[in-house]
Amino acid sequence: xxxxxxxxxxxxxxxxxxxxxxxxxxxxxxxxxxxxxxxxxxxxxxxxxxxxxxxxxxxxxxxxxxxxxxxxxxxxxxxxxxxxxxxxxxxxxxxxxxxxxxxxxxxxxxxxxxxxxxxxxxxxxxxxxxxxxxxxxxxxxxxxxxxxxxxxxxxxxxxxxxxxxxxxxxxxxxxxxxxxxxxxxxxxxxxxxxxxxxxxxxxxxxxxxxxxxxxxxxxxxxxxxxxxxxxxxxxxxxxxxxxxxxxxxxxxxxxxxxxxxxxxxxxxxxxxxxxxxxxxxxxxxxxxxxxx
Amino acid sequence: xxxxxxxxxxxxxxxxxxxxxxxxxxxxxxxxxxxxxxxxxxxxxxxxxxxxxxxxxxxxxxxxxxxxxxxxxxxxxxxxxxxxxxxxxxxxxxxxxxxxxxxxxxxxxxxxxxxxxxxxxxxxxxxxxxxxxxxxxxxxxxxxxxxxxxxxxxxxxxxxxxxxxxxxxxxxxxxxxxxxxxxxxxxxxxxxxxxxxxxxxxxxxxxxxxxxxxxxxxxxxxxxxxxxxxxxxxxxxxxxxxxxxxxxxxxxxxxxxxxxxxxxxxxxxxxxxxxxxxxxxxxxx
Amino acid sequence: xxxxxxxxxxxxxxxxxxxxxxxxxxxxxxxxxxxxxxxxxxxxxxxxxxxxxxxxxxxxxxxxxxxxxxxxxxxxxxxxxxxxxxxxxxxxxxxxxxxxxxxxxxxxxxxxxxxxxxxxxx
Numbered sequence: 001x002x003x004x005x006x007x008x009x010x011x012x013x014x015x016x017x018x019x020x021x022x023x024x025x026x027x028x029x030x031x032x033x034x035x036x037x038x039x040x041x042x043x044x045x046x047x048x049x050x051x052x053x054x055x056x057x058x059x060x061x062x063x064x065x066x067x068x069x070x071x072x073x074x075x076x077x078x079x080x081x082x083x084x085x086x087x088x089x090x091x092x093x094x095x096x097x098x099x100x101x102x103x104x105x106x107x108x109x110x111x112x113x114x115x116x117x118x119x120x121x122x123x124x125x126x127x128x129x130x131x132x133x134x135x136x137x138x139x140x141x142x143x144x145x146x147x148x149x150x151x152x153x154x155x156x157x158x159x160x161x162x163x164x165x166x167x168x169x170x171x172x173x174x175x176x177x178x179x180x181x182x183x184x185x186x187x188x189x190x191x192x193x194x195x196x197x198x199x200x201x202x203x204x205x206x207x208x209x210x211x212x213x214x215x216x217x218x219x220x221x222x223x224x225x226x227x228x229x230x231x232x233x234x235x236x237x238x239x240x241x242x243x244x245x246x247x248x249x250x251x252x253x254x255x256x257x258x259x260x261x262x263x264x265x266x267x268x269x270x271x272x273x274x275x276x277x278x279x280x281x282x283x284x285x286x287x288x289x290x291x292x
Numbered sequence: 293x294x295x296x297x298x299x300x301x302x303x304x305x306x307x308x309x310x311x312x313x314x315x316x317x318x319x320x321x322x323x324x325x326x327x328x329x330x331x332x333x334x335x336x337x338x339x340x341x342x343x344x345x346x347x348x349x350x351x352x353x354x355x356x357x358x359x360x361x362x363x364x365x366x367x368x369x370x371x372x373x374x375x376x377x378x379x380x381x382x383x384x385x386x387x388x389x390x391x392x393x394x395x396x397x398x399x400x401x402x403x404x405x406x407x408x409x410x411x412x413x414x415x416x417x418x419x420x421x422x423x424x425x426x427x428x429x430x431x432x433x434x435x436x437x438x439x440x441x442x443x444x445x446x447x448x449x450x451x452x453x454x455x456x457x458x459x460x461x462x463x464x465x466x467x468x469x470x471x472x473x474x475x476x477x478x479x480x481x482x483x484x485x486x487x488x489x490x491x492x493x494x495x496x497x498x499x500x501x502x503x504x505x506x507x508x509x510x511x512x513x514x515x516x517x518x519x520x521x522x523x524x525x526x527x528x529x530x531x532x533x534x535x536x537x538x539x540x541x542x543x544x545x546x547x548x549x550x551x552x553x554x555x556x557x558x559x560x561x562x563x564x565x566x567x568x569x570x571x572x573x574x575x576x577x
Numbered sequence: 578x579x580x581x582x583x584x585x586x587x588x589x590x591x592x593x594x595x596x597x598x599x600x601x602x603x604x605x606x607x608x609x610x611x612x613x614x615x616x617x618x619x620x621x622x623x624x625x626x627x628x629x630x631x632x633x634x635x636x637x638x639x640x641x642x643x644x645x646x647x648x649x650x651x652x653x654x655x656x657x658x659x660x661x662x663x664x665x666x667x668x669x670x671x672x673x674x675x676x677x678x679x680x681x682x683x684x685x686x687x688x689x690x691x692x693x694x695x696x697x698x699x
Binding site for chain 1: 300301302303304307328329331334367369370388389390391392395396435458459460461462465481482483486487490493494497508510513515533535538539541542543544
Binding site: 365370371372374375376377379381383385386 | 629
């Protein structure tokens with residue numbers, strides 16, 4: 001599930017589809033701001049794991065001779081001099097290793113650094129998610145780790161839903177790789193359409209079938225039409241039209257999915273699931289017969 | 293006064309707020325630091341656009357001086373260098389410009405060259421000077437663009453509104469570094485609260501005075517009100533959940549330039565923010 | 578001829594891995610002598626540029642051709658420079674692909690994808 005722009009309703013729609021499809025495996029790959037766990041009723045994390053990124057530099061004060069060479073050479077302003085003591089600003093350090101290399105007395109070493117936390121929930125279904133720590137750079141590898149956890153713990157599951165991250169960069173590409181279908185939650189607005197085009201261009205590079213659903217389509221029928229025209233030109237099916245519905249927020253705030261209550265948006269998602277279901281079943285059958 | 297607008301999560305109304313605050317002030321500089329999806333310009337549609345390219349230094353090699361010792365290949369933490377069939381092959385897009393390879397090459401075969409990673413566009417939309425940072429797709433880091441955006445922000449504007457990227461990564465941190473005051477934007481939903489907690493942590497880490505604006509409000513929602521009370525976060529204003537606002541925003545209209553009621557609303561909001569910012573910077577929040 | 582295949586574990590039965598750069602192991606196979614060895618792919622740990630580092634490993638092992646379901650553009654550039662040809666695998670089975678390769682039934686991999694290279698601040 002992707003969107004390009006943030007705030008289009010991706011997580012709300014994902015949670016509804018997970019419930020409708022009774023998926024036994026799902027993941028939240030929006031590691032910058034994971035939200036799926038707030039709606040899915042999991043209470044306890046069964047596994048919590050540190051995720052290591054590029055190592056960060058650390059200065060041994062006992063050896064340091066305060067020659068200032070590391071501070072002069074650091075391109076990321078990560079070396080600070082506080083009261084004659086040199087130390088590394090963790091959030092700025094990129095782990096390039098230049099300071100370690102040039103220190104004349106070998107006072108600096110690169111040490112492993114935790115950049116994220118992986119979480120796994122299990123209670124009949126397997127839910128893999130993670131949160132990247134503040135200031136960390138690349139989250140693509142953490143996204144890959146979330147998917148790998150899911151695959152490792154639920155290898156027998158025939159079907160999984162991945163709530164992807166917004167944007168078009170590396171974490172999205174990592175969410176996207178190896179999937180059988182992409183569903184884009186589009187927003188009928190100037191910015192929403194601009195971002196939708198970029199995410200479609202990104203997804204197209206992977207030759208994966210793409211479908212679009214328009215959330216809050218009735219807020220702006222002109223922009224909705226623009227999405228329709230664009231999708232028609234690019235041979236992309238629009239499989240769902242979800243109306244603007246204030247009941248959605250009420251449900252979400254009660255930790256309920258929109259299909260747990262009786263509302264317009266929920267009905268629209270049910271209808272959409274009715275369209276996707278045969279495609280999914282067919283893909284699963286085809287893959288299973290290939291493996292035999 | 294430099295005001296940074298951030299939210300942690302995308303789609304909460306950062307750009308809506310930033311754009312309208314800038315537009316309703318007598319004269320302001322709007323800086324779009326959301327360099328991957330810069331959307332402010334879609335609202336302002338600025339004229340007289342000047343483009344300035346942002347470059348970083350990446351290595352280039354004189355193959356005749358290279359003796360294949362591979363020290364640079366082994367050193368590079370970002371895998372930007374490879375040695376293939378007697379040639380050093382360089383991957384610009386992975387280079388983080390740490391300068392390590394030139395420093396250690398025993399044959400001085402490597403030297404820096406400029407590479408464009410993005411651009412800054414400057415234009416004007418009535419009372420607002422619009423500066424937009426754009427990162428080229430596939431580049432390793434946008435931090436140099438943010439640094440340039442903030443550094444080159446003209447001091448001749450009394451008010452700077454910095455529209456920050458979503459999340460809490462290094463480009464967000466870079467965007468708020470020089471800010472005098474931060475405005476957090478959150479939706480009163482469980483998602484909004486969850487993300488507010490993240491971004492609250494971030495501004496506290498940077499010791500920035502800050503306040504909160506709630507967007508897409510219906511009836512007051514207890515959990516977020518309680519959180520704000522507990523953390524002593526000042527709620528500066530509430531923007532209602534309103535189909536008219538959604539519609540106008542979705543069309544790319546700047547609310548304060550469209551209807552008087554919105555102009556009055558954001559004007560009052562700006563006054564509140566300025567008063568609050570002045571107070572907090574004196575007290576030293 | 579020496580060929581390489583990305584595999585899921587250090588056994589033929591583990592099957593072809595869907596990714597090149599982050600495949601846990603590579604099978605190196607000499608079609609003439611039938612000798613084979615499994616290389617652990619250290620690039621899997623990499624934050625960015627895994628494809629490049631993995632490709633460097635393949636080059637360093639004097640491989641002539643790589644059989645893979647797909648390949649990123651950075652790794653592809655390494656292979657092009659090294660004159661290593663890429664072939665597209667047809668199934669998940671190592672043996673099927675090696676057999677097909679030896680019968681000249683595999684087609685050259687023509688499309689490479691944008692890498693998962695480091696990109697922050699989404």
